Amino acid sequence: MLTEKLPKIWYGGDYNPEQWDEATMEEDLRMFKLAGIDVVTINVFSWARSQRDEHMFDFTWLDKIIKRLAQDNIRVCLATSTGAHPAWMAKKYPDVLRVDYNGRKRKFGGRHNSCPNSPTYRKYSVMMAAKLAERYQEEPMLSAWHISNEYGGYCYCDTCEHQFREWLEQRYGTIQKLNTAWNTSFWGHTFYEWDEIVVPNALSEEWDGNRTNFQGISLDYRRFQSDSLLECYRLEYEQLKIVTPNIPITTNLMGTYPELDYFKWAKYMDIVSWDNYPSMDTPLSFTSMSHDLMRGLKSGQPFMLMEQTPSQQNWQAYNGLKRPGVMRLWSYQAVAHGADTVMFFQLRRSIGACEKYHGAVIEHVGHEHTRVFRECAELGKELQLLGDQVMNSRARNRVAIIFDWDNRWALELSSGPSVALNYVDEVHKYYDALYQLNIGTDIVSVDEDLTAYDVVIAPVMYMVKPGFAKRIEEFVGNGGTFVSTFFSGIVNENDLVTLGGYPGELRNVLGIWAEEIDALYPGQSNHIRMTEEVGSLHGSYSCGILCDIIHAEHAEVLAEYGDDFYRGTPVLTRNHYGQGKAYYVASSPEQAFLQGLLEQLCTEQGIQPLLHTPSGVEVSERVKGDKSYLFILNHNEDERSFDIGATPNRELLTGRFISNEVHLAGRDVLILERSSFV
Numbered sequence: 001m002l003t004e005k006l007p008k009i010w011y012g013g014d015y016n017p018e019q020w021d022e023a024t025m026e027e028d029l030r031m032f033k034l035a036g037i038d039v040v041t042i043n044v045f046s047w048a049r050s051q052r053d054e055h056m057f058d059f060t061w062l063d064k065i066i067k068r069l070a071q072d073n074i075r076v077c078l079a080t081s082t083g084a085h086p087a088w089m090a091k092k093y094p095d096v097l098r099v100d101y102n103g104r105k106r107k108f109g110g111r112h113n114s115c116p117n118s119p120t121y122r123k124y125s126v127m128m129a130a131k132l133a134e135r136y137q138e139e140p141m142l143s144a145w146h147i148s149n150e151y152g153g154y155c156y157c158d159t160c161e162h163q164f165r166e167w168l169e170q171r172y173g174t175i176q177k178l179n180t181a182w183n184t185s186f187w188g189h190t191f192y193e194w195d196e197i198v199v200p201n202a203l204s205e206e207w208d209g210n211r212t213n214f215q216g217i218s219l220d221y222r223r224f225q226s227d228s229l230l231e232c233y234r235l236e237y238e239q240l241k242i243v244t245p246n247i248p249i250t251t252n253l254m255g256t257y258p259e260l261d262y263f264k265w266a267k268y269m270d271i272v273s274w275d276n277y278p279s280m281d282t283p284l285s286f287t288s289m290s291h292d293l294m295r296g297l298k299s300g301q302p303f304m305l306m307e308q309t310p311s312q313q314n315w316q317a318y319n320g321l322k323r324p325g326v327m328r329l330w331s332y333q334a335v336a337h338g339a340d341t342v343m344f345f346q347l348r349r350s351i352g353a354c355e356k357y358h359g360a361v362i363e364h365v366g367h368e369h370t371r372v373f374r375e376c377a378e379l380g381k382e383l384q385l386l387g388d389q390v391m392n393s394r395a396r397n398r399v400a401i402i403f404d405w406d407n408r409w410a411l412e413l414s415s416g417p418s419v420a421l422n423y424v425d426e427v428h429k430y431y432d433a434l435y436q437l438n439i440g441t442d443i444v445s446v447d448e449d450l451t452a453y454d455v456v457i458a459p460v461m462y463m464v465k466p467g468f469a470k471r472i473e474e475f476v477g478n479g480g481t482f483v484s485t486f487f488s489g490i491v492n493e494n495d496l497v498t499l500g501g502y503p504g505e506l507r508n509v510l511g512i513w514a515e516e517i518d519a520l521y522p523g524q525s526n527h528i529r530m531t532e533e534v535g536s537l538h539g540s541y542s543c544g545i546l547c548d549i550i551h552a553e554h555a556e557v558l559a560e561y562g563d564d565f566y567r568g569t570p571v572l573t574r575n576h577y578g579q580g581k582a583y584y585v586a587s588s589p590e591q592a593f594l595q596g597l598l599e600q601l602c603t604e605q606g607i608q609p610l611l612h613t614p615s616g617v618e619v620s621e622r623v624k625g626d627k628s629y630l631f632i633l634n635h636n637e638d639e640r641s642f643d644i645g646a647t648p649n650r651e652l653l654t655g656r657f658i659s660n661e662v663h664l665a666g667r668d669v670l671i672l673e674r675s676s677f678v
């Protein structure tokens, strides 16, 4: 899709020429050429600039910029500017202002600040999208639409409250059904009229952000707010689509961002894009996992890396510099996991307000003789040489990890058993084990078609939605390997417990019954003692957070707890079901255990590592037709050596053919082209 607009990995990023004079823009264009920059995202926060009141629009400034960019053949990713409303709008139409979690009406300020259900916001954001589409539909440089910016945050105003009731009526039909779904007979919270329902925040059922008396209403409010913002996005999307049906439309997402159900959002996006801002101490596997999640949103379709910093951020507590080579390395990490663009925030540093110390391709000194610029320019050259070779290629992983926002919300809202339980961390533990093994993993939704996979892992699958258990039974029945963990199968989609013994609907396929769930204190652990041989696993491993005390019903016991009163009871089980196997890991184990376990499960399914490399050398694959592209990234500071086999492979960045022992310099990258039939 992107190749039609520009048949090479798009390179550029957020650009704010409206903050500068024309002479500066001329300088920028000169330097863009030096850096190989061919696409800019403009108009992200320019609503106030283009619309001075309800009636007065002025796009001449934008016309000029686009015209000038076009002269230099620079593509435009055009934002709709609705990520922050103008001050006049807030003054005249206070319904655009949000009410916060504590019930305080906000004043004008900040960004991402509009009530998603505000009639004023919807009216004018849609109008803006329509006007931009009308005006720039014939512009040949228009290459993508970028709606709003990083949607997020919740509102608790009266308009939202009113809309929430309507949303609930749509969902439940009758108030009786809602009372059942929320179990309101608890504490006598039964509702008789829809307008008795109020928003769940610090003034009603919630406190501390994710503590709630009633999971039902809190869970539904998250769904409702995610849907409300999605509705804002979709209203703009429709305007753009009618006028420019061939321009891809996106909005920039934020990886594992908690507040929006991105799987639902992605259905309405032509292409997923996201902003990657790891800290210097974020585990590399976490960044890879985030890319894979973004790729998984549209079942493996390539995505856009919309933003990353060329050097440092400003908004973290400690904003370390990306060390020499790291910007390039992390850019290829994105490409390796499915990105077809490498874009920055920002191309030029502003002089005032809170992002003046945020990294940029062009720094305050204003010229190209900086380390950061040189690194950007070198990468720009490389991407020109790479052309479209790896674009539109796909992963072909046989292992999938299931990720679900509803499950995450329910888990995080759960009162008990432990505050130490963090869904994303548990998912990451399994992902990290596979990452260390160089086994590629897809992150998929609960609705994804699982037939392409041989191993499916559902960490802490607390909420089991209708039909899910049956699909897992089919998957395992047909020969798949399924892994689930402690605190799974507990509730249905309304967070109501499935009676008759945990793990509820998953009990049949897993062949176990979890009788009790113990929560361990910080620093407290139990042990996993292997009783059967499972690959390289032997002896004992530590585990913690939660310990399900389980009975093997049909399953075999592979390991048991080493301590406490439940010592000797099962902690790892395997159930043969149809042609396949279902494993249950009853606690949260140390990484060595998970690596050993997953290595064995993959081996049993004939899944081999992409390559054997030393620690810190990441490997992943993209495939297109008869070509496979193997990305090898040395995240270490120093050289590492490994064997790539006797068949000569073309190395895309240098054109050399290489084989056997390879020495890869610290922070360097190899992209090997091979036959996809290997």
Ligand code: GLA
Residues within 6 Å of the ligand: 149, 150, 252, 275, 277, 307, 313, 314, 315, 345, 355, 358
């Ligand atoms: C986000 C925003 C950008 C900018 C960067 C700074 O990703 O989309 O506008 O604020 O953060 O890191």
Ligand code: ZN
Residues within 6 Å of the ligand: 098, 099, 115, 116, 117, 118, 155, 156, 157, 158, 159, 160, 161
């Ligand atoms: Zn609101």
